[in-house]
Amino acid sequence: MAQVLRIAIQKSGRLSEKSLEIIKKCGIKFGSDERVLKEQASNFPLEFLYVRDDDIPAYIRDGVADIGIVGRNEYDEQAIDLQVLTDLGFAKCRLSIAVPQDMHYTGLISLEGKRIATSYPNILGGILKEQGVKASFVQVSGSVEVTPAVGIADAICDLVSTGATLAMNGLKEVQAIYTSTAVMIGRKQMGSSEKEAILQRLMLRIDAVMRAASFKYVIFNLPEEHLDQVARIVGGMKSPTVTRLMEAGWVSVQTVVAEDTFWDVFEQLKALGAQGILVTPIEKMTE
Numbered sequence: 687m688a689q690v691l692r693i694a695i696q697k698s699g700r701l702s703e704k705s706l707e708i709i710k711k712c713g714i715k716f717g718s719d720e721r722v723l724k725e726q727a728s729n730f731p732l733e734f735l736y737v738r739d740d741d742i743p744a745y746i747r748d749g750v751a752d753i754g755i756v757g758r759n760e761y762d763e764q765a766i767d768l769q770v771l772t773d774l775g776f777a778k779c780r781l782s783i784a785v786p787q788d789m790h791y792t793g794l795i796s797l798e799g800k801r802i803a804t805s806y807p808n809i810l811g812g813i814l815k816e817q818g819v820k821a822s823f824v825q826v827s828g829s830v831e832v833t834p835a836v837g838i839a840d841a842i843c844d845l846v847s848t849g850a851t852l853a854m855n856g857l858k859e860v861q862a863i864y865t866s867t868a869v870m871i872g873r874k875q876m877g878s879s880e881k882e883a884i885l886q887r888l889m890l891r892i893d894a895v896m897r898a899a900s901f902k903y904v905i906f907n908l909p910e911e912h913l914d915q916v917a918r919i920v921g922g923m924k925s926p927t928v929t930r931l932m933e934a935g936w937v938s939v940q941t942v943v944a945e946d947t948f949w950d951v952f953e954q955l956k957a958l959g960a961q962g963i964l965v966t967p968i969e970k971m972t973e
């Protein structure tokens with residue numbers, strides 16, 4: 687029987703939807719919206735396993751799955767010896783120190799001798815050790831933010847996105863010590879050349895999908911005399927595509943611009959007299 691690659695995805699939680707979305711964009715078809723434990727793609731040798739995110743690294747280590755998607759925080763905390771295949775960029779969050787509103791905080795040194803409640807003793811421990819700070823940990827797996835109020839911790843270290851939960855519990859976020867995004871992880875060896883080949887095909891598609899997401903396709907009209915300056919600003923994959931317009935002295939320019947520099951480029955183009963700037967998303971993109 688032909689081999690399939692098994693991917694572990696969080697069954698339901700913050701990672702689930704985006705994980706599946708990326709794979710769908712790779713043109714891989716799979717079915718049911720009702721969550722089964724296991725299912726197979728209909729047009730690609732990939733099998734999905736839907737599990738709790740905490741279990742994913744160990745499943746991969748043990749060969750239950752070959753690859754999986756988890757938060758980098760979970761991967762680093764468990765310190766299971768796998769490899770990060772790619773950073774998927776979504777599920778951005780930070781691991782922060784929060785203390786009671788009235789506590790004076792000047793830096794990690796303020797935690798010396800304190801009891802810190804966290805679900806991330808390894809990540810936090812590593813950072814405190816680096817800074818030469820000695821503290822004790824209260825390990826909890828949920829509701830970390832209530833521990834100071836009930837008197838079992840002096841401070842907490844937890845994942846934060848908005849900070850609203852902290853404020854509700856009389857805490858203030860004082861320092862972010864670590865940032866995380868979702869990563870695709872896998873064993874260092876897939877165990878068969880067939881699986882290695884499937885993984886390579888999958889990674890090529892994921893790369894193309896992610897590259898596309900970080901660029902925009904931009905089309906605009908420009909006075910021809912500014913073409914050289916614009917070419918220097920936008921670059922493009924090879925160089926921008928330029929077509930002449932009916933109106934003398936004007937050209938239409940098409941190019942690809944990185945999302946993170948987009949507004950900079952936009953302002954510079956405006957300043958050079960660009961008009962009718964049209965921006966569209968790119969669905970897939972290869973080198």
Ligand code: ATP
Nearest residue numbers: 696699700701738739740757777778779845846847
């Ligand atoms: P499971 O039931 O699968 O164990 P969970 O409750 O452990 O789920 P989620 O809350 O769904 O997990 O979070 C999964 C991952 O999403 C986290 O490990 C983290 O990488 C990321 N994440 C992004 N933003 C946040 C946030 N504000 N709080 C917690 N995790 C976040």
Ligand code: MG
Nearest residue numbers: 738739740741
């Ligand atoms: Mg979990």
